Amino acid sequence: MSNVQSPNFEIEKNYWDKGFVVIGVDDPAQNLPRAGDLQPRAREGRLCGAGVGRPDFEIEKIFWRKGYVVVGVDEVGRGAVAGPVVAAAAAIKCTMYNVQCIKKIEKLGIDDSKKLSRNKREELTPLIKKYFYWGIGEASALEINKFGIVKATGLAMKRSLRDLRIKKTIILIDGRHVKGIGHQEAIVKGDQKSISIAAASIIAKVYRDGLMRDLSGKYPGYGFERHVGYGTKKHVEMIKKLGVSKMHRTMFVRSLLKTSSRRGFN
Numbered sequence: 001m002s003n004v005q006s007p008n009f010e011i012e013k014n015y016w017d018k019g020f021v022v023i024g025v026d027d028p029a030q031n032l033p034r035a036g037d038l039q040p041r042a043r044e045g046r047l048c049g050a051g052v053g054r055p056d057f058e059i060e061k062i063f064w065r066k067g068y069v070v071v072g073v074d075e076v077g078r079g080a081v082a083g084p085v086v087a088a089a090a091a092i093k094c095t096m097y098n099v100q101c102i103k104k105i106e107k108l109g110i111d112d113s114k115k116l117s118r119n120k121r122e123e124l125t126p127l128i129k130k131y132f133y134w135g136i137g138e139a140s141a142l143e144i145n146k147f148g149i150v151k152a153t154g155l156a157m158k159r160s161l162r163d164l165r166i167k168k169t170i171i172l173i174d175g176r177h178v179k180g181i182g183h184q185e186a187i188v189k190g191d192q193k194s195i196s197i198a199a200a201s202i203i204a205k206v207y208r209d210g211l212m213r214d215l216s217g218k219y220p221g222y223g224f225e226r227h228v229g230y231g232t233k234k235h236v237e238m239i240k241k242l243g244v245s246k247m248h249r250t251m252f253v254r255s256l257l258k259t260s261s262r263r264g265f266n
Contacts, residue, residue, distance in 0.1 A: 072196025083229035088204035135163030
């Protein structure tokens with residue numbers, strides 16, 4: 001019987017720990033990328049690549065080792081047709097050297113808010129606030145109508161960071177780079193990779209959903225307590241019946257009504 005073991009990742013791990021992408025090649029005649037090309041790709045892979053699972057602190061650790069406080073920022077309500085866009089910022093209270101604290105946070109089940117039920121988000125929110133410093137910012141429907149959703153989202157994010165009041169930070173943002181925010185890293189699907197961003201997404205979602213439920217009393221009939229401002233079929237029906245309220249985003253509503261007409265939502 002042969003003593004040869006099945007292949008494993010032990011060799012690769014030596015280089016992954018140093019931030020390299022490891023490429024296995026069976027034919028040495030193939031053209032390999034130069035060694036100098038690998039490290040930037042490794043960094044891009046960590047911040048923007050595929051292979052998304054439950055979020056962890058791997059991205060944060062890159063910046064913690066450089067002495068930064070890492071703040072995760074995410075927004076909620078960007079695609080809604082009514083209500084504000086809300087952003088939250090979150091930074092863990094313990095240091096990277098407090099291994100017990102880090103492990104406790106990792107076991108909480110913090111994930112992209114869109115993947116969690118309402119009950120789970122509301123269960124996690126007080127725990128997140130226990131372990132994280134956090135801040136909230138919002139931009140109103142009026143500001144969205146005036147400046148557009150991109151600028152309004154940036155305003156909400158800046159306000160959440162101002163509310164957080166932490167200096168010497170590296171800001172991890174879900175999605176795209178935001179103009180006017182300091183030292184930042186934009187991470188594709190960041191709320192599925194970084195616990196700090198995922199924590200911010202949960203805080204923002206729970207806050208905004210509660211706000212929309214409260215607004216349903218002031219603007220009855222639209223069903224804000226159910227769809228929280230998103231463009232559902234029922235919401236379209238009520239806009240046609242009641243008209244546009246001060247909470248509605250005029251350009252979004254016009255687009256929604258055109259789309260609903262083409263789809264036959266009468």
